Amino acid sequence: MKLWIRRNLFRTWWDGVLTLAFGALAVWVLWTLVEFIFITGRWEIIEVNLKLLLVGQFPAESLWMVQGSLVAITFWLAAALGGKPRAPEDQVAWPRRIWDVIQRFGLIIGLGVLLVVLAGPTESAPLALAVVGAVAVGRVLNTTRHRVSWLARIPAIIWHLVLLIAPIALISLTLMQSELSLWGGFLINFYMAIIAIVLCFPLGVLLALGRKSTLPIVRLISTTYIELIGGAPLFVLLLLAGVALEFFIPSEVAPGSVFRAVTVFTLFTAAYLAEIVRGGLQSIPQGQLEAGKALGLSTVKITFLITLPQALRNVIPAQIGQFISLFKDTTLAGAALSIVELLKVSEAITKQDDFLGQGYIYEALAFVSLLFWVGSYVMSRESQRLEKRLGVGQR
């Protein structure tokens, strides 16, 4: 212990000065945070406005659909990404495994509990418990799948489709049940991000293939698109979509602002994703392509069976990073298109009669930051795990 302190904190006199300075800084920041969360923070503004912050004006009687789809999505994610059972030689004792779980999820669980506490325990606790339950059941289900022989024989795609029925059904039901203009709060950030991610992925991959293609016209079109979109600020594109999209489509169609936002997010992220996937394609050794040719595969088959899967696997962190920034950038939709997303709501609630002019902006923004931070952090952690599971750098 003494040696550790000497080695890590007080190597030289200069090191000692640094330690003292940074130590003071760390203590001050931590103390301010703790004081803010437990003593000075006035969290009733969050408790009162929790529904506005999370789902906006969404009709209360349909709220179960949103909660249901959240639980169903977590369930699917846990069942899809959950670990495979360990090989017998890797089996470790239970206390150790629990400790592993705590190490991996401790911070996230802690923050989740904090969110529930700040938001008022009575309303959100059942939902939080349901999510935790879904994760647990999903993981157990995944383990069983690998253990039981007749389950293991089901092809992965069918397995996922079956698991995805519930969330997809619930999401479509939600979309049909209420008008998009009533949506708001975190819900709209979440849905915009998910829809844009799903839509931009194929477009981005196609653009990347186009840019790497040997066909000159295809390459020219893809390159122009990527460079033009990549050089433009997202915020300006959103503003442009807000005032100018109706000029470019037949005037009978009147797109809502969420539609505009998702269009821009999709087109924008596709350009960045294309650059990332292109990087992945460039990292595939020429030998892979030649091996495919030697087997007599067509170019299309070589691309979709050999090079593309490896390329996508190699750039997982960058792809997830791009999705994380898309998720964070959904806040821009509020400023540019007046969509009542989370940040917009959080500013608005500080102007309510009860809270006006009393400096509640700290509490409101702290809550917003916490939600976004947890979302992004979970995504980046899971991307690291996914990378490990797919054996990047090992196979």
Add this chain to the structure above:
Amino acid sequence: MSPLTGVPTRAPLWRDVRVLKWVFQLVVLAIFVSIIFWLYNNYQVNIQKSKIPTGLEFLDNPANFTMPGNDFNQSSPVWSAFIQGFYNTLRVSIVGILLSIFFGTLIGMARLSKNFLVRTVAGAYVEVIRNLPLLVLLTFMNLAVVLQTFPRIENAWKPLDLFVVSNRGIAIPWFEGSGTTLLTVLAAALVIAGLVAWLRGKYSDRTGKPARGLLYATAVFVLVVLGSWFTLGYQWTLPFVEDRGTLGGLRLDPSFFALLVTLVIYTSSHIAEIVRGSILAVPRGQGEAADALALSGPTKMRLVILPQAFRVALPAIGNQSLNLLKNSSLGAAISYFELTQIAQITVGNGSPAVPAFTLTLLVYLSISLTTSLVINIFNRRLALVER
């Protein structure tokens, strides 16, 4: 054995790869052109229906709004507003990029420190900032810090009596006189200093004595600046509070300050990760070789590790600089008068939306493309150096 019969010497057209490739390309081109044509056609129809002008004539109309802090007024033409906006965008971007690179490098090195506390604090900073949306940080800086926590002008904070901090902006000590002269002096000093460093290098090559280029260059730079300072009669002015405002010094708008600080905080956390990755990418043997030569820690960093890391980091840092430029468009969300905000206001005042925003996009695009061109040239030159 007779030659195979019935096998045509050439594949039929629908199986000939060369033909197929061209057909495929033509199909893609046709789809692309028809999409463009469809959009353009819709645009023409809708424009004619709503009778909105499509040209750039709106640039000569009076702007009908004012900006604080310069002589731009109601009757100035719209194009001069765009130029002022462009200038403000460049101002916040250039200062922001320089500060971000400086702090980003420091934080990136701190993340690799042997000191546990330094490493952890830097790591926590990066992890927290990188996972927060820029707009949330910006809103926090603008609404919570600048507009709420900073005091009113009557009881402004005056640290060391050098700065005046209030919710009307930050005033810092500055020089008195014209900006162009100062820029000329700085540029001249930079050129002379560079020349001295180059000559020292030549001298060192000839004699084998240490060059100490940086030391000499800095000394010459300071001397030239100080010399011209006195000969041209420059003076510092300190800001002070006078009648609900500040006089003297240089006043930074609250929105400029909030935008600048946020951009620097956000971008430096990204640059820190790039710097860390690049330092780790330098082969271990290089550091060990420096240790074997008994170079001290800072010397090892300065002469061995950082130059090699810089080569790896350059394209990524260039990208981050461009991101900062593009992110500066968020200034529109806090009413900083940069390009996007100007475009938004003029469109609100009745300028046609499509040409105004297209113009804005073209400006950003041209800066982006020029910068990436410059980075590419630099990159090629650096990559050519034999290792």
